[in-house]
Amino acid sequence: MIRFNTSKEMGIFILSLALLFSPASAEPNHRIISVNGTVTEIIYTLKLENQLVAVDSTSYYPKQATSLPNVGYQRTLTTEGILNFKPTQIIGLESAGPPATIQNLKDAGIPLKLFPDEFKLETPTYRVLEIGKLFGKEKEADILAKNIKEQIQKLKINKTNIKVLFIYSRNPSSVFISGTGTAAHAMIELSGAKNAVNEFSEYKPLTSEALVKANPDIILMPEKSALGFGGEKAIWEINGMEFTRAGKEKNLILLDDLLLLGFGPRLPLALKTLNDKWKLIE
Amino acid sequence: MKKKAIFILSCIIFTILSAVTSSLLGAMSIRWEDLLQSDSMESRVFFELRIPRILLGLMVGGSLAWSGALAQGLFRNPIVDPGLIGITAGCSLFASIAIVLGTSIPFLHSIWSIVLFSFLGGISSSFIIFFFAKSKGRTDIFSLLLSGIAVNAICFSAIGILSYIANEAQLRNLSLWNMGSLGGASWANLKSFSIFFILPLLISPFIAKQLNVFILGEREASHLGVSTEFLKTIIILLIGVSVGACVSLVGNIGFVGLAVPHIVRLAIGQDYKYLLITSYLLGGGLLCFADGICRIIIAPSEIPVGIATALLGSPFFLSLIRKRMNHI
Numbered sequence: 292m293i294r295f296n297t298s299k300e301m302g303i304f305i306l307s308l309a310l311l312f313s314p315a316s317a318e319p320n321h322r323i324i325s326v327n328g329t330v331t332e333i334i335y336t337l338k339l340e341n342q343l344v345a346v347d348s349t350s351y352y353p354k355q356a357t358s359l360p361n362v363g364y365q366r367t368l369t370t371e372g373i374l375n376f377k378p379t380q381i382i383g384l385e386s387a388g389p390p391a392t393i394q395n396l397k398d399a400g401i402p403l404k405l406f407p408d409e410f411k412l413e414t415p416t417y418r419v420l421e422i423g424k425l426f427g428k429e430k431e432a433d434i435l436a437k438n439i440k441e442q443i444q445k446l447k448i449n450k451t452n453i454k455v456l457f458i459y460s461r462n463p464s465s466v467f468i469s470g471t472g473t474a475a476h477a478m479i480e481l482s483g484a485k486n487a488v489n490e491f492s493e494y495k496p497l498t499s500e501a502l503v504k505a506n507p508d509i510i511l512m513p514e515k516s517a518l519g520f521g522g523e524k525a526i527w528e529i530n531g532m533e534f535t536r537a538g539k540e541k542n543l544i545l546l547d548d549l550l551l552l553g554f555g556p557r558l559p560l561a562l563k564t565l566n567d568k569w570k571l572i573e
Numbered sequence: 574m575k576k577k578a579i580f581i582l583s584c585i586i587f588t589i590l591s592a593v594t595s596s597l598l599g600a601m602s603i604r605w606e607d608l609l610q611s612d613s614m615e616s617r618v619f620f621e622l623r624i625p626r627i628l629l630g631l632m633v634g635g636s637l638a639w640s641g642a643l644a645q646g647l648f649r650n651p652i653v654d655p656g657l658i659g660i661t662a663g664c665s666l667f668a669s670i671a672i673v674l675g676t677s678i679p680f681l682h683s684i685w686s687i688v689l690f691s692f693l694g695g696i697s698s699s700f701i702i703f704f705f706a707k708s709k710g711r712t713d714i715f716s717l718l719l720s721g722i723a724v725n726a727i728c729f730s731a732i733g734i735l736s737y738i739a740n741e742a743q744l745r746n747l748s749l750w751n752m753g754s755l756g757g758a759s760w761a762n763l764k765s766f767s768i769f770f771i772l773p774l775l776i777s778p779f780i781a782k783q784l785n786v787f788i789l790g791e792r793e794a795s796h797l798g799v800s801t802e803f804l805k806t807i808i809i810l811l812i813g814v815s816v817g818a819c820v821s822l823v824g825n826i827g828f829v830g831l832a833v834p835h836i837v838r839l840a841i842g843q844d845y846k847y848l849l850i851t852s853y854l855l856g857g858g859l860l861c862f863a864d865g866i867c868r869i870i871i872a873p874s875e876i877p878v879g880i881a882t883a884l885l886g887s888p889f890f891l892s893l894i895r896k897r898m899n900h901i
Contacts, residue, residue: 363874366745369756370622372873375601377614386742389749390684391757398759399617408742493740 321426324376326365326383328548329555330406331356333419334382336435336556337428344376347383352549370395380425384408410477414554415439435556442559446566453569454487455479456507456537459494460520466529467494468501474552479511482565499531507537509572511565513548544568577841581851584837588631588858595627595865600873626758630864630878631857632770633755633823634833636815638856639773641830642837642849646784647808648714651838654831655816658717658809659724663698664691664820666728668750673735673743684757688821695817698724703809712805714791752877753826755864762822769818774853776811780804781845788843828883829856832890839893859886 321342325331331350334343345360347368362372366388373381373396381396382404396403404425406418416436423432457475460466469475470491479486487507510526520526523543532538550561596619597603603623607615640655648657655661668691671678675687702724706717732747739747783804787794794801819826833856834848841847863881870876 361873363871366742367749367874369600369868369873369875371618371868372600372875374614374618374622375873388742389746389754389756390687391754394684394757395622395759399621495737 322377322379323426324362324373324378324381325350326362326368326381326387327406328352329418329553330382330384330422332549332553332555332557333415333422337419337423337426337431339422339426339428342426344378345373349549352547368392370399374399374401380404382422382425408474410474410554412443412481412558415556415558418554419556439556439559443562446559446562448481448483448562448566449570450483451485451569451573453484453572454506454508455484455511455569456487456502456505456509456535457511458497458516458520458526459513460516462519463521463525466497466520468497468505469494474554475511477554478551478561478565482562482569484509484565484569497529499529502529502531503534506535509542509544509568510537511544511546511551513551514545515548517545542572577847580837580840581847581854584851584854584858588854588861591858591862591865592627592631595630595861596623598865599623599868621760622758625760625763626755626864627861628763629758629823630755630861632763632767633819633826633857634829634860634882635853635857636770636773636819637826637830637860638833638837638852639777639849640812640815640819641856642834642845642852643784643808643812644830645834645838646788646845647805647812648718649788649790651835652831655812656725656827656830658721658812659698659702659728660695660813660816661820661825662725662728662732663701664695664817665751665825666731667691667694667697668821668824669732669735669747670694672746672750673739685762688762691821692817695820696813698728699809699813699817703806710802712802712809714805717809749877750824753824753879754875754877755823755860756875757822766818766822769814773811773815774850776807777849777853778846780807781849784845785843788845824879826860826879826882828879828886829860832886833859836886836890836893839897 322344323334323339323342324345325334325343326347328347328349328351331343331346332352334340335353335356340355343359345362346356347362347365349365350356360376362368362376365383366386368387368389370392373392378401380402383406385405385407387393387405393403404421406421416439419432419436419439423429457469457479458466459469459475468488469486470488470493471486472492473494476486487505488501512526517523517526526532526543527538527541536542544565546561546564549555550557599618601615601618603615603619607613608619610616637655644653644655644657645651668687671687671690702717702720703712705720706712708716736744736747783794783799786797786799787801787804791801816830834852837848837851837855841851860878860882863885864878866885867876867878867881
């Protein structure tokens with residue numbers, strides 16, 4: 292004869308009810324499209340990847356993101372290409388475009404969260420907390436933000452007089468250098484070095500004379516950009532490079548594009564990596 | 574006559590087929606049953622994005638080709654395109670100002686204001702050119718061409734300066750705009766600009782006869798009772814309004830304005846009674862078809878339609894020229 296343990300069964304029943312109506316089971320199931328690599332990285336860090344339906348071409352970290360459907364480059368998005376995935380939330384940076392597509396998506400009533408293109412120490416924590424808030428992951432976001440903050444506080448950035456020239460190129464015929472007001476400039480300054488070019492803002496075409504005048508101690512380049520440019524050998528063959536300290540001593544740093552310019556959760560790592568390199572050169 | 578009728582009929586069929594085919598092409602696969610559910614995403618994409626885009630493609634392509642035919646008649650030169658008289662450059666310059674300096678100019682924050690500002694640029698440049706070409710109450714065609722070249726040079730230099738001071742996002746938008754795209758099509762801008770696209774169709778019959786006389790030569794046309802001054806003024810005004818509306822809405826789309834009227838001329842001859850309307854049909858069909866191809870070739874991204882029109886039309890254009898050479 293089976294004897295029921297009333298109190299035990301009552302306990303199980305109450306537990307079932309509690310689970311049924313618990314907030315965890317009511318977690319909203321979003322269909323997120325991320326149109327920025329850093330945002331994608333944060334989404335993965337917050338374990339929201341199961342709600343991610345598509346990404347843009349700058350979302351290559353973590354590697355799993357590359358297996359998701361791709362909506363193209365963040366600045367040349369198409370309305371139909373995005374609506375095809377029936378997103379409930381699009382998230383990226385304010386530089387996403389073109390403007391007509393962004394307008395069309397707003398008109399279609401799809402919620403858009405576009406972060407400003409900021410390059411501050413607080414940028415990663417702000418983005419993490421906002422994304423956490425957006426998808427009901429406040430607790431996880433809070434832990435991650437605290438962790439990033441602590442890592443930044445622990446950094447011992449030594450100021451140096453190293454002059455760094457950031458070179459950006461899509462192909463050998465168009466070479467740009469970074470002035471002020473860019474992610475590259477912010478990274479150079481925050482990591483304790485000096486931008487070799489302060490006369491202008493944004494990216495401007497590289498000229499031989501400007502290169503000689505700037506006389507950088509070191510050249511900094513994103514990895515993909517260096518690859519497109521033709522590798523290290525091609526960099527030293529730039530006219531005027533042989534007159535600079537960087538050219539004479541072959542001082543070159545290549546760093547992953549997203550790590551270097553993303554201002555995401557790995558910002559402390561990027562700053563530490565750069566600062567260690569500056570110390571070596573100095 | 575039979576050859577002419579067959580070609581015109583082919584253009585009508587091609588345009589209809591282009592529109593129908595284009596409605597089936599895109600990143601999103603849409604089935605007919607989806608269209609019956611008015612609240613489905615597929616239905617909204619079809620009616621709110623694709624249909625306005627197809628209509629815009631038909632009207633913009635048609636207007637550009639029609640304007641090209643008019644410009645070729647005005648200069649009595651079959652290798653002239655509407656861009657030669659500076660309207661495209663004026664539109665491009667004002668659009669570039671809006672894209673690069675829009676954040677610091679209070680009334681240039683929205684896309685719609687960029688379109689209107691660009692339209693204003695096109696109209697302004699056509700008036701400037703017209704002003705410089707007019708002397709003693711006469712519009713000199715040669716001066717008109719030279720003024721156009723000068724205005725083009727000034728505008729493109731200014732665009733160069735703007736490109737130089739633009740940041741990366743602005744530069745990207747600038748280059749995209751200059752390659753042309755129908756991606757911004759909506760019922761709202763169709764409603765506002767349709768008049769400038771339909772106007773050519775309505776005016777064509779009234780100027781075709783006079784243009785036929787005008788291409789014999791200005792003096793000859795005057796002797797035959799054509800008011801050449803009025804005709805030149807109305808043509809410049811029509812090209813200005815029509816091309817201005819096209820370029821400001823969709824950016825620069827090359828090839829259509831130059832090659833389509835030329836193709837039509839090679840096929841059915843110089844008679845403007847048929848040339849204008851057939852150019853409109855073929856131009857619309859070509860742009861609509863090219864845009865459909867652009868939407869699927871690297872979906873979900875898109876190729877700028879200006880690239881596709883040149884790619885699709887050039888081989889056909891070359892084969893026609895070859896055929897013509899063989900007849901000489």
